[in-house]
Amino acid sequence: MSTSPRPSISFEFFPTKTEAGHEKLIATARRLAEHQPDFFSCTYGAGGSTRDRTLNTVLQLDGEVKVPTAPHLSCVGDTREELRQLLETYRQAGIRRIVALRGDLPSGMGMASGELRYANELVEFIRSETGDHFHIEVAAYPEMHPQARNLEQDLANFARKANAGADSAITQYFFNADSYFYFVERVRKLGVEIPVVPGIMPITNYSKLARFSDACGAELPRWVRKQLEAYADDIDSIQAFGEQVITEMCERLLAGGAPGLHFYTLNQAEASLAIWNNLGLSR
Ligand code: FAD
Numbered sequence: 001m002s003t004s005p006r007p008s009i010s011f012e013f014f015p016t017k018t019e020a021g022h023e024k025l026i027a028t029a030r031r032l033a034e035h036q037p038d039f040f041s042c043t044y045g046a047g048g049s050t051r052d053r054t055l056n057t058v059l060q061l062d063g064e065v066k067v068p069t070a071p072h073l074s075c076v077g078d079t080r081e082e083l084r085q086l087l088e089t090y091r092q093a094g095i096r097r098i099v100a101l102r103g104d105l106p107s108g109m110g111m112a113s114g115e116l117r118y119a120n121e122l123v124e125f126i127r128s129e130t131g132d133h134f135h136i137e138v139a140a141y142p143e144m145h146p147q148a149r150n151l152e153q154d155l156a157n158f159a160r161k162a163n164a165g166a167d168s169a170i171t172q173y174f175f176n177a178d179s180y181f182y183f184v185e186r187v188r189k190l191g192v193e194i195p196v197v198p199g200i201m202p203i204t205n206y207s208k209l210a211r212f213s214d215a216c217g218a219e220l221p222r223w224v225r226k227q228l229e230a231y232a233d234d235i236d237s238i239q240a241f242g243e244q245v246i247t248e249m250c251e252r253l254l255a256g257g258a259p260g261l262h263f264y265t266l267n268q269a270e271a272s273l274a275i276w277n278n279l280g281l282s283r
Helices: 019-033 051-065 080-092 119-130 151-163 177-189 206-216 222-231 235-255 270-278
Strands: 008-013 039-042 069-074 097-101 135-140 168-173 196-200 260-264
Touching (some): 008 019, 019 051, 019 270, 039 097, 069 119, 119 151, 168 260, 177 235, 222 235, 235 260
Parallel strands (some): 039 069
16 A cells, blocks of 8 residues: 555534534534545435435535535435435535445334435446436445445445445544454455545544444444543543544554545544644645
């Protein structure tokens, strides 16, 4: 792997339910925009639960905050017609990048309501509907997708997305740089050449992080967990330790050839910016 001269940097947000939350999101985005990131992205509730909020947030970030913004789009629970309409709306608004996902339906919504079952089918659909208009990002799982039967099948399924026309990938977050390097090495052996950008989750709060990580299959290493547990409610120490651990992991990732970093901001600027500054990547 070779080291890129200028790593790409992107920030992910989620659409909020309240007006106050939305204003805070936009203020966070404006702060991050000062540092000229390559793009923002905004998540989508599978089954269309955030359809309008994602759309409005993306249009505002792209149009007013003036950072190219990629909507996430998931296929479970949406019909082809619903997906087609959203794609057309984004195309007409001048959006050029999209994060294409299968998604996870909230419990109780079942699995049979969508017409496309897997993200590779969504990538194919976007290509067939809109040609080369969109730069398509897909998800990657260095520690394996939680529902995958085994690593070989999961890697093969990742390759399907690249072969269907994805341009690049963003990983689920992880705290073990070796899992990323191993993943990239294995997909290269399958002939997949697209850039795989590590998704970075800053550590700011132990209990939330432990819950999230269990749900998405990201392993919190024992030594990190034990240290965070020991800090209990001492938020300052948790944040200082978290910043150091994640900065060191990012240094290793970039030195080992990762083409950039994608921050899961959880709509907060400070933690991501601190890591970015520590890395000397500020623009
Ligand atoms: P897929 O690539 O379809 O994979 C899902 C599972 O099916 C895997 O186990 C895979 O091995 C298997 N598989 C894939 N293709 C096939 C096939 N053709 N045949 C058989 N098995 C197959 N979720 C949201 O709801 N909204 C978001 O905005 C969102 N944003 C995300 C952003 C990033 C960067 C990441 C990493 C995840 C995001 N997620 C989001 C979570 C994601 O939707 C879930 O992890 C979901 O369970 C899988 O989505 P996927 O696109 O990776 O699915």
